[in-house]
Amino acid sequence: MLTISASLMVVLLSTSCQHDSATAPPGGGTYASAASYEEFLTAGQAEANTDENAREAARLAYAEEVLRHKSTRQLPSHLRRRRYQALKMLHAYRTAGQVAPPDTGPQPTLLDEHGRPAALGYLLQQTGRPDLQQQLDSQYRHAPISSINDAALRHWVRMSGLTVEECALIQGAR
Numbered sequence: 748m749l750t751i752s753a754s755l756m757v758v759l760l761s762t763s764c765q766h767d768s769a770t771a772p773p774g775g776g777t778y779a780s781a782a783s784y785e786e787f788l789t790a791g792q793a794e795a796n797t798d799e800n801a802r803e804a805a806r807l808a809y810a811e812e813v814l815r816h817k818s819t820r821q822l823p824s825h826l827r828r829r830r831y832q833a834l835k836m837l838h839a840y841r842t843a844g845q846v847a848p849p850d851t852g853p854q855p856t857l858l859d860e861h862g863r864p865a866a867l868g869y870l871l872q873q874t875g876r877p878d879l880q881q882q883l884d885s886q887y888r889h890a891p892i893s894s895i896n897d898a899a900l901r902h903w904v905r906m907s908g909l910t911v912e913e914c915a916l917i918q919g920a921r
Contacts, residue, residue: 800846803919807841807866810916814909822908830908833870837917840869855919857884867892867918876903891920 814834819827840846846866847859857868857880864872864880871880879899887895892904892914904911 804841804846806919807837807846807917810866810919811837811841813916814913817913819908826906826908828908829906833874833907833909836870836873837866840866856888857918865918867914870907870917871903874903874907879903891915892918893920 811834814837819830822830845863847861847863855865855867857865857871859865868880868884871877871883876899883895883897883900887897892900893911904914907914909917
């Protein structure tokens with residue numbers, strides 16, 4: 748049986764109830780690291796026996812929260828709109844209950860072993876690049892996005908309104 752602590756439920760509910768905004772409040776936001784996410788989990792936000800799907804949903808809620816509060820003033824308006832759309836897609840993916848659990852390999856993939864898209868793979872699919880998702884998954888199965896040297900991926904990232912580091916946060920790269 749799935750057990751989720753009350754504090755994790757508050758985090759998930761408060762994140763899912765936020766308004767859809769890709770811009771940060773005045774003063775900007777902070778950037779998260781894998782270490783700060785681990786602190787988030789170990790600070791009593793998730794039970795030790797929470798299943799992998801729930802942990803992945805909590806990780807994505809954390810990533811979404813961080814990305815929504817990061818300042819985007821430096822971006823041109825068309826990239827702010829694309830970022831806004833990408834974050835809406837990430838929110839829809841996370842709240843639909845179809846989150847692909849992390850792969851058992853050394854790094855996350857874009858597609859799990861059953862062909863379901865992981866969060867970053869879902870964004871590629873939803874933005875019209877399922878071909879890129881398939882190509883990257885077959886060529887770079889367990890590679891963190893930051894280590895993939897692919898012109899089409901670099902172009903997609905540049906045009907998404909996100910950075911490579913933000914995509915790595917979504918991917919869950921260690």
